[in-house]
Amino acid sequence: MTDVPVPKPPRAHPGYGRLTPLWFLLPAVVALFAIGIYPTLFALVTSLRQYNIARVRDGFPFVGLANYATVLTDPTFWQTLGRTGAFFCVALPFEIAFGLGIALLLHRPGLDFLRALTRVSLVIPLATTYAVVGLLGRLIFNRDFGVANSLIGLFGFPAFDWLGDVNGAFAAICIMDVWQWTPFCALIFLSGLSMVPVEIEEAAQLETGSRWALLTHVQLPYLLPGFTAMLILRSADVLKLFDVVFTMTRGGPGAATELISIYIQRVGFRVFDLGVASAQALLLLVITIVLARVYIRFFYREIE
């Protein structure tokens, strides 16, 4: 009689143990800690110290909330924050309107090749380096040979000194932001539209010929989650918008385009007062978080 080997029962998940999820999570957690949490904690500690690296002989003593008091009583901080808010309020509605328009056009059936080509083209402004967008802006809005003046010249308007005029410079940075970020909005809206069940959309089209009714009653609920994400991302992005404006105008003329991030850079890397600059940055972080909660509270809706 020979022994018949009894096969071992197969393990439900070979190689899977109690610690397995930990190993999967660990790289992400380490990366998050290294590039997110540690710098934030360091900024928090720095914001509580007198920390000017161009005055190393003065040391880095603990000063409590003095840096926060300096920021909150600094009129330039509030002015630049207000200007950043104005920039957001001017640029974002255009981005949303144009983005939605493009998304609705791309959502229509037919012309598949052109639609695919357009989708790919939309990525180009997004993939362009911020500093390059700023340099393009300098060329586009150049008084003597810029495209902007050529275009307004077609309608009989005289050449305008965009970057040398307070309002012109502000308009110019808004236009460049709209150029760069409208495709982002379009892609987000397009992904929302693609989630609308075809049968519901077709049923609605049979019910009404009104595109507006279709948009507001059928498509809009699917667009709101993306819209909320867009608001959060654009708010955070505008609060830290630096490269485009710096290369285009350096915050000028005067202070016409000095957004909050430009001001923080001046405090942090011209004056090297990293204590105050860290306090400013952390206050911006708080503002971003509050705005995100507000957007979610008022705009986000689960699709039922």
Added chain:
Amino acid sequence: MRLLRHAAGAVALALATAALGPAPAKAEAWDIAKAAAPYKGTELHVIFLDRPGYRAIIKLLPEFEKQTGIKVSYEIVPYENTREKEVLNFNGQGDLSIALVDLVWIGEFAENGWIQPVSKFSGDASITDPNLNLKGFFPLLLDAFGTWGGTTYGLPFDNYSGLLFYNKCMLKSAGFDKPPATWDEVMTTYAPKLTDPAKKQYGYALQSLRGETQSADSFMRMLWPFGGSLLDKTFHSNLMSKESQAGLDFRQKLMKYMPPGIVSWDHAESVNALAQGQVAMITEWSAFYPTLTDPKTSKLGDCLGVAPEPAGPAGRLPALGGFSLAVASQAPEKVQKAAWIFIQWATSDAIAKPYVEAGGVSGRTAVYDDPAIRAHYSFVEPMVASWQKGVPEFRPRFPSWPAISEIVAEFGSKIMLGEVSVEQGSKEIGTRMEAVLQKDGYYDGKKKLLQ
């Protein structure tokens, strides 16, 4: 008072020069290869700018490296980022072995101990050129660019004076056979005849982009010739003085002869406007001479004229700017000595002529005595004239300047744009500037009133 300050500066400089230790024997031929032999293979790290003076020394570098075996690694950085890079490097104990010191950084770099005094090395005959001859530099340059608190730290390397560059042909067409000698002439005689907005032609351009261009090139340029200044002798604002206000008012009135949008013009725009015949006169750094004579970048050709900056009621006090090279304290001792050998070579009398011929502007006096150099470079004569008399503190050189420069740049631009009046803007700059100086300890006796 200014004479007294100059006299005090000269005495301090003389003392500093005397304190450099035993002067090595004079006029001996220096065997740089022998001096550098112990440091062969050493690598030096330095930041350079994308300007003619740096391109010139880069052309000559292979000769130095061949003679000494010392390797010089340079990184070319835009001016606006240079101080940021250097300060971060010094704080992080980075790799820089030589500091490129703008005249307005000398106080900050010296007070933080980031650069070494020249006297640390100049007494060591084994690494010091017997022909070092500090008196061979223009005293104004050595004082302004390399000396702080009576101690010399850096040797003048990339040297500028503000000059009046003008289009001789445009002036001739308007009936002028010589450039304006005073700012008053610019305003009342020259600029009105040379300005014709319908033809997009303007009499004068003053680069005024927010940043150091606004604070140094535009704002400060109009203070000194009119007898004004940023600070009084107690380090309080002097901007409300009659003279300072006159200078700033003058700038405001002169704007009607400048191209629109001048507040967004940097050096490149001003130089280009003159080079392309859109503007008849600019006041710019001498370093832009090669750009204005190069047919690839300028249409001017023989129409280019160069003169000293116009004089104001207080005389001719042109803009002063430039960079010195100093040994970085963070470098190891051996590297510091190699750096000292390089700095001496790059600023030496021996290299001055090839340096000028390669497009640089030497701070040595002797090279400009050469008739061939004077004949070939029309900027030399007005520049040398400008360096005979000047204000080392044209821009204060203390550590507080970067913070003050930001304030001046913001409100200087706002004044030009008409967002605030000259008086309001001056008051605002004064108040904010004094707050910075108060914080930095200049009013409670913690810090000497050095600028």
